Structures are given as C-alpha cells and as structure tokens.
Amino acid sequence: MATSTTTGAASLEDPKTLIARLRSGDVRALARAISLVENDAPGAADVLSGCFPYTGQALRIGLTGAPGAGKSTLVDLLARHYRAQSESVGIVAVDPTSPFTGGAILGDRIRMQSHHADPGLYIRSMATRGFLGGLASTTADIASIVEASGKTRLMIETVGVGQDEVDIVRLADVTVVILVPGLGDDVQSIKAGILEIADIFVVNKSDREGADRVEREIRAMQSLGDHAEGWVPPVVRTVASTGEGTTALAETIERCAQWLRESGKLEQKRTAAWQQRLLEMVRQRLTRELVQHHLGTSELATYARAVAARDEDPYVLVERLVRGLVDLHSGESRPSI
Amino acid sequence: MATSTTTGAASLEDPKTLIARLRSGDVRALARAISLVENDAPGAADVLSGCFPYTGQALRIGLTGAPGAGKSTLVDLLARHYRAQSESVGIVAVDPTSPFTGGAILGDRIRMQSHHADPGLYIRSMATRGFLGGLASTTADIASIVEASGKTRLMIETVGVGQDEVDIVRLADVTVVILVPGLGDDVQSIKAGILEIADIFVVNKSDREGADRVEREIRAMQSLGDHAEGWVPPVVRTVASTGEGTTALAETIERCAQWLRESGKLEQKRTAAWQQRLLEMVRQRLTRELVQHHLGTSELATYARAVAARDEDPYVLVERLVRGLVDLHSGESRPSI
Numbered sequence: 001m002a003t004s005t006t007t008g009a010a011s012l013e014d015p016k017t018l019i020a021r022l023r024s025g026d027v028r029a030l031a032r033a034i035s036l037v038e039n040d041a042p043g044a045a046d047v048l049s050g051c052f053p054y055t056g057q058a059l060r061i062g063l064t065g066a067p068g069a070g071k072s073t074l075v076d077l078l079a080r081h082y083r084a085q086s087e088s089v090g091i092v093a094v095d096p097t098s099p100f101t102g103g104a105i106l107g108d109r110i111r112m113q114s115h116h117a118d119p120g121l122y123i124r125s126m127a128t129r130g131f132l133g134g135l136a137s138t139t140a141d142i143a144s145i146v147e148a149s150g151k152t153r154l155m156i157e158t159v160g161v162g163q164d165e166v167d168i169v170r171l172a173d174v175t176v177v178i179l180v181p182g183l184g185d186d187v188q189s190i191k192a193g194i195l196e197i198a199d200i201f202v203v204n205k206s207d208r209e210g211a212d213r214v215e216r217e218i219r220a221m222q223s224l225g226d227h228a229e230g231w232v233p234p235v236v237r238t239v240a241s242t243g244e245g246t247t248a249l250a251e252t253i254e255r256c257a258q259w260l261r262e263s264g265k266l267e268q269k270r271t272a273a274w275q276q277r278l279l280e281m282v283r284q285r286l287t288r289e290l291v292q293h294h295l296g297t298s299e300l301a302t303y304a305r306a307v308a309a310r311d312e313d314p315y316v317l318v319e320r321l322v323r324g325l326v327d328l329h330s331g332e333s334r335p336s337i
Numbered sequence: 338m339a340t341s342t343t344t345g346a347a348s349l350e351d352p353k354t355l356i357a358r359l360r361s362g363d364v365r366a367l368a369r370a371i372s373l374v375e376n377d378a379p380g381a382a383d384v385l386s387g388c389f390p391y392t393g394q395a396l397r398i399g400l401t402g403a404p405g406a407g408k409s410t411l412v413d414l415l416a417r418h419y420r421a422q423s424e425s426v427g428i429v430a431v432d433p434t435s436p437f438t439g440g441a442i443l444g445d446r447i448r449m450q451s452h453h454a455d456p457g458l459y460i461r462s463m464a465t466r467g468f469l470g471g472l473a474s475t476t477a478d479i480a481s482i483v484e485a486s487g488k489t490r491l492m493i494e495t496v497g498v499g500q501d502e503v504d505i506v507r508l509a510d511v512t513v514v515i516l517v518p519g520l521g522d523d524v525q526s527i528k529a530g531i532l533e534i535a536d537i538f539v540v541n542k543s544d545r546e547g548a549d550r551v552e553r554e555i556r557a558m559q560s561l562g563d564h565a566e567g568w569v570p571p572v573v574r575t576v577a578s579t580g581e582g583t584t585a586l587a588e589t590i591e592r593c594a595q596w597l598r599e600s601g602k603l604e605q606k607r608t609a610a611w612q613q614r615l616l617e618m619v620r621q622r623l624t625r626e627l628v629q630h631h632l633g634t635s636e637l638a639t640y641a642r643a644v645a646a647r648d649e650d651p652y653v654l655v656e657r658l659v660r661g662l663v664d665l666h667s668g669e670s671r672p673s674i
Contacts, residue, residue, distance in 0.1 A: 049652045056647055267645065274641035281655045282632065286623050289659065295619065304611035308604065310393055314611070315386045318618045322626065
C-alpha cells in the first residue's frame with residue numbers, strides 16, 4: 001500500500017488528519033487538500049486514496065456552454081435550489097480563459113460572498129494550466145475531494161470550447177449543455193459534438209428573441225439521431241437573470257439521474273469515465289517517473305539542441321529514449337505490492 | 338533505425354515515394370502524408386523522419402486571438418502578401434470549436450477557392466480531437482510536413498482559448514496576438530498570459546471605436562513589464578476587411594524574425610519548443626506501448642469496473658500498473674539501435 005510516513009503531530013500536513021478534518025466540515029482542511037493535489041505535493045496521493053472510499057454517492061452534474069451563455073448564474077441558481085432542499089453542494093468551476101485573465105480566484109471570492117459563507121456549499125475555481133496529469137484528470141480528483149467532504153451534489157462548470165473541456169464534462173453523470181439565442185446564430189453548426197455529450201439542453205435567456213428557433217433547431221437535429229438508449233435529451237428553458245426555469249431544470253436533472261440509475265447507464269457511464277481516467281493517470285505517473293529519473297531538464301535540453309540543429313532525428317531519438325527508459329527500469333529492485 | 342518495410346511498387350503508401358512526391362509539389366501526396374500522421378497510420382513515423390531533414394528553414398508564424406477577431410481574414414491577407422513576394426506559404430488552421438461544428442473541412446474549401454488553387458499555397462484545417470499525442474505535437478508534425486513540401490512561410494492559426502491553443506502558439510517562431518476593440522472590453526484582464534506569448538500585437542478592426550483604448554492599454558501593461566531581452570512587442574493596427582495594415586504587419590513579422598535570428602533568441606526558442614515536444618513525444622510513445630501491449634481495452638474495462646464499484650483504489654492500482662508495465666518490459670528482448 002502506498003501509505004506515506006505520517007508525522008507524529010496531528011498537523012494538517014498528515015493526510016489522515018487532513019481527511020478526518022475535511023470530513024468533519026473543516027473548510028480550511030478541504031482547501032488545503034485540494035491545494036496539495038493541484039500542486040502535486042507530497043501526500044497528494046495519500047489524500048486522494050484516503051478520500052476515495054467516501055466518493056461515488058454524489059450526483060455529478062457537468063454544465064457547459066459558450067462564454068456568455070450564463071453558466072455561472074445558472075450554477076448559482078441550482079446551488080440555491082439544492083441548498084433549499086437540504087442537499088450539500090460542491091462546485092468546481094474550470095475557467096479555460098484564466099491563463100489570460102488570472103481571474104479565477106477573484107471569481108471565487110465574489111461568488112462565495114453571495115452565498116454568505118454557507119457551510120453546505122463549497123466553490124472552487126481552477127485555472128487550466130500546469131497540471132502534469134491533464135486538466136480533466138485533476139478536475140476529477142478535486143471533485144472527489146470536494147465530494148469526500150460530504151457534498152451530495154457536485155457541479156462541474158466549464159466553457160465548452162477545447163478538448164480539455166469536453167473531457168471534463170464527460171466525467172459527469174449528467175451533462176447539461178447551455179445554449180442562448182443569438183450567440184451562435186445557427187444551432188445546426190454545433191450539432192456534431194453536442195449531440196454526443198448532452199443529456200439535457202438548456203435554452204437560457206429564453207426571454208430573448210430567437211429562443212423558439214434555438215429550441216426548434218435542437219428538436220430538428222434530434223429527429224435525425226436515433227435514441228435507442230431511451231433518453232431523448234429534453235430542452236429546458238431558463239432565464240437565469242430572474243431565476244425562471246431553475247426548478248424545472250433541477251427536476252429534469254433528477255429525472256435524468258434516476259433514469260441513468262435504473263437503466264444501468266450510470267454504472268456504464270462511470271466505468272467508461274474511469275477507463276479514460278485510469279489511462280490518463282498511468283500516463284501521468286509514467287511522465288513523472290520520466291522527468292524525475294530519466295529525462296531531466298538538462299538532458300532534455302541537450303537533446304532539444306541536437307534536434308533543433310538537425311543533428312538528431314527526433315522520431316528516432318524518441319524511440320531510443322523509450323527503450324532506454326525501460327532498460328534503466330529493469331535494473332531497479334522490484335517493490336513488493 | 339525505424340525504417341519500415343517498403344512495398345515493391347512505388348505506391349503512395351511507400352514513405353520514400355510519398356516524400357519524393359510531396360517534395361516535387363504533388364499536393365495529393367502532401368495531403369496523404371498529413372492524413373497518415375493525423376491518423377497515426379503505419380508509415381507515419383517514417384514520413385515524419387523523412388520530412389525532418391527538410392525542415393527548420395521556414396519562418397513559423399503563430400496567430401491567435403478570440404473568436405471573431407478576424408484571424409482567418411488576416412491570415413489570408415498575409416498569405417496574399419507573401420505570395421506577391423514569391424514566398425511559398427503553408428497554413429495550418431486549428432479550430433478548437435470543430436468538435437462541435439465539424440466545420441473544418443468546409444472552411445478549407447471556401448478558403449482554397451479564393452486562392453484559385455495556387456500551387457504556392459497550401460491550407461490545412463485540423464479538428465482538435467482524437468490525437469493520441471496531444472494537439473500541439475500533432476500540429477507541429479503537420480506543420481513540418483507542410484514545410485518539407487517547400488514552403489518558406491508557415492502560418493499556424495488558432496483560437497487563443499484553451500491550454501492546447503497556447504501550447505500550439507508556443508511552437509511558433511513569431512507569435513502574433515490579435516485583439517479587437519469592443520470584444521473583450523478590458524485588455525487589462527487578458528494581461529498575464531498574453532504578455533508571455535506575444536511577439537507582436539495586432540489591433541484588428543481598428544477603424545472601430547475603441548481602437549485607441551485597446552492600444553493604450555497594451556502600452557500601459559507593457560510599461561509594467563521589463564523587456565530586458567530587447568524586443569518590446571509592437572502594436573500594429575489593421576482593418577482586415579479592407580486589407581489596411583497588412584504590409585505593416587508583414588514587415589513587423591520580418592523585423593521580429595530578423596531580431597530573433599541575430600540575437601540568438603530564435604535558436605533558444607526553437608530549442609525550448611523541441612524540449613516540450615520531445616517530452617510529449619515520449620509520453621505519446623509510452624502511451625501507445627501501454628495501450629497496445631499492456632493495458633488493452635478489455636483489461637482497462639475490468640479495472641475501471643472494479644474502481645467504479647470501489648473494490649479497487651485507483652491511486653494504488655495505477656502505481657501497481659506502472660510497476661507491471663516496467664516488469665513486463667524487462668523480460669522482452671532488447672532491439673539493437
């Protein structure tokens with residue numbers, strides 16, 4: 001077992017203590033655990049292993065849409081709705097624009113204030129850079145820690161632009177795709193990928209002109225697909241600025257979750273998500289091994305110079321490096337598992 | 338050497354023939370070589386190795402900006418400018434929204450038509466999904482093939498949203514960041530990442546209200562940074578709809594390239610880019626090894642089910658799998674390199 005040595009004192013640094021504290025509702029311990037994982041710090045693996053048994057019960061809701069579609073407002077409305085139903089809520093907001101804006105932390109503060117430090121609600125924004133293991137994998141890890149703190153509804157919110165974001169949403173149980181009239185004029189043009197990942201469509205700002213058209217176009221493209229699986233993604237209209245449609249959306253999410261559970265699709269979906277994550281985790285682990293022990297910055301720089309000077313063919317070099325990694329490894333003593 | 342067996346007939350399938358043909362200006366051979374690499378088909382590594390000696394001479398220009406900033410139009414204008422100067426031009430356009438739109442191919446056709454099948458110009462759009470080796474790495478490979486076909490100016494165009502796109506632009510020699518008045522109201526908010534990657538700022542649609550403000554804000558944020566390296570990213574104003582500013586932009590790009598060459602920064606930049614790419618290529622190679630020989634779909638599915646059922650701790654499992662991979666390997670015969 002990969003249990004780290006624990007310090008004598010029951011400090012926050014000790015993964016077991018940290019988990020006990022975050023389980024008891026200590027928000028600072030929760031934030032500290034997340035930071036450990038975000039920074040890939042020592043103890044991160046133990047924290048994740050320690051949290052793992054307390055996961056798998058919450059409903060994970062992925063929400064995605066174009067910038068300006070009103071995702072955050074809708075997520076906040078859902079959070080209020082869930083809190084009124086005594087569900088505890090975790091929100092992980094992934095902002096792909098933050099490498100440019102640096103705005104994630106500020107956003108957290110503004111949003112947290114509007115919830116008056118409700119202990120049943122936790123919001124964490126993530127920037128999208130510097131995660132060795134891939135953004136989707138790190139997001140899933142953080143969602144697990146938030147869930148382990150006792151949350152029953154997890155919302156994962158992201159702009160649906162890059163592949164990273166699509167991968168994130170794939171990790172959810174129920175995926176909500178948010179559209180608005182007048183933004184992308186033509187829903188036909190977002191057909192392909194959306195059809196694949198959406199469990200529920202939201203037409204937000206539906207008091208605007210063009211809402212009928214957006215809904216009609218969603219329906220039209222659905223009539224082209226076959227829904228042999230038995231769930232035709234419904235269209236829910238909302239006006240996030242007034243809160244209209246929030247209850248209907250929450251009910252539709254629950255209905256979808258119930259269908260997923262009863263049809264066995266939930267298990268299938270989660271297994272598929274783990275398949276993807278396990279592969280990414282192995283990749284990450286191998287990369288760390290590589291960087292730490294076999295292909296450090298100075299070696300890499302030497303190879304890069306040789307390639308840039310055309311003294312070395314990168315495709316041949318990589319083949320040789322991979323063989324080298326394997327050979328280096330075979331000489332090591334094998335740990336017993 | 339990683340040379341594949343070649344078929345007797347000099348078919349397009351034979352990497353050597355394919356390279357000879359694409360070098361001689363055969364556009365179909367070029368397209369075929371790119372497809373091999375995009376699909377990670379047999380022979381892809383040989384095609385890349387074969388193209389490699391013919392790369393490193395072209396100037397690589399990365400262009401990025403928000404959706405609607407006018408990137409494509411500006412790239413087309415630059416292409417015309419370069420063609421008028423008898424430079425041959427390759428364009429690789431990466432469209433992160435195409436998982437949703439599926440619009441990449443159509444876009445190519447529309448754009449190619451406007452250039453009347455000029456043999457000195459090649460445009461390739463890439464979707465952003467399904468690249469085992471990472472989008473940036475695949476984009477760089479494709480740019481290399483296009484360059485090997487004899488192009489002297491390579492433009493790599495992408496929406497500057499996700500991390501993938503930032504990574505792509507980092508592979509360029511000269512990076513152009515395109516802003517427009519009125520889109521993102523406040524340039525201050527895109528300060529952090531932009532300052533890092535921009536060699537040149539373009540204020541496009543500069544006939545619109547607010548162009549002065551955008552330029553002023555760029556200048557203001559530049560005054561905060563230190564430019565000890567000796568190149569302060571200039572601001573070029575363009576109006577892509579009329580072509581205004583295209584020559585000034587092209588001249589600024591050449592001036593930047595010259596400075597990079599003379600200061601030794603070009604070599605540094607390219608070495609840094611190769612450092613990043615080599616690591617990604619090794620990751621990719623290890624992942625393929627993993628999926629093909631050690632962690633096939635059925636094994637992965639079995640593990641995923643166990644994890645989803647909480648019978649297995651994924652963090653412990655991954656550690657075991659990585660050790661297993663290494664052990665499996667050590668028993669194999671070592672190929673001579």
